[in-house]
Amino acid sequence: MKFRRKGKEHTTIKDIKLDEDTTIGIVQGEFGNNKDLDIRVVYVDKNTKNKNVPRTPQHIHWAIDLLIKKEHKKELTKRFVKYLLEMWDKVEAFKNKAEQQKCEIKYCLPEKLKEFEELNNYGEYKVEFIACVLELLMIQEKTGNAKAHMFKGVLQAIYDDKDIFSIVSKAGFKGAKK
Numbered sequence: 001m002k003f004r005r006k007g008k009e010h011t012t013i014k015d016i017k018l019d020e021d022t023t024i025g026i027v028q029g030e031f032g033n034n035k036d037l038d039i040r041v042v043y044v045d046k047n048t049k050n051k052n053v054p055r056t057p058q059h060i061h062w063a064i065d066l067l068i069k070k071e072h073k074k075e076l077t078k079r080f081v082k083y084l085l086e087m088w089d090k091v092e093a094f095k096n097k098a099e100q101q102k103c104e105i106k107y108c109l110p111e112k113l114k115e116f117e118e119l120n121n122y123g124e125y126k127v128e129f130i131a132c133v134l135e136l137l138m139i140q141e142k143t144g145n146a147k148a149h150m151f152k153g154v155l156q157a158i159y160d161d162k163d164i165f166s167i168v169s170k171a172g173f174k175g176a177k178k
Helices: 059-072 074-090 097-102 110-121 127-144 150-159 164-172
Strands: 002-005 008-011 014-017 022-028 039-045
Touching: 022 127, 039 127, 059 074, 059 127, 059 150, 059 164, 074 110, 074 127, 074 150, 110 127, 127 150, 150 164
Parallel strands: none
Antiparallel strands: 002 008, 014 022, 022 039
């Protein structure tokens, strides 16, 4: 995938095609303690208004989608969030450039997500999309800062049935200004 953003040409390191309409792209990032290993996640969804314009998923997007799913299927959503929390514990930061360039997905495989497919009936995102984006964002966060915890905190707050203000506050945190 190639695109322009803020006057700069970007080419993805890797594209992950989920279905006919949705492609997730991994772009070289520029932040964190390991800038050369950083990634940025973008996606194209041909069902949206600007169907060919890559979007950058924010924590608030998937958090709200999980809250919508949870309103309809609380226990199934909690099991899915538990799966995501367990994924957090397994996902590792990139150790070198070769790992970053390969950017291997290990946990959001369709066969591992089958039990959660009913959640696709609620919210905007499919569970495969959420799991895949989250796995990549977990890698990104752990690569940029080994002590990072905000991401896991959002998932834990959803799992623990925290109030919406707490969840949205955690999901919307932008980090310290540089």
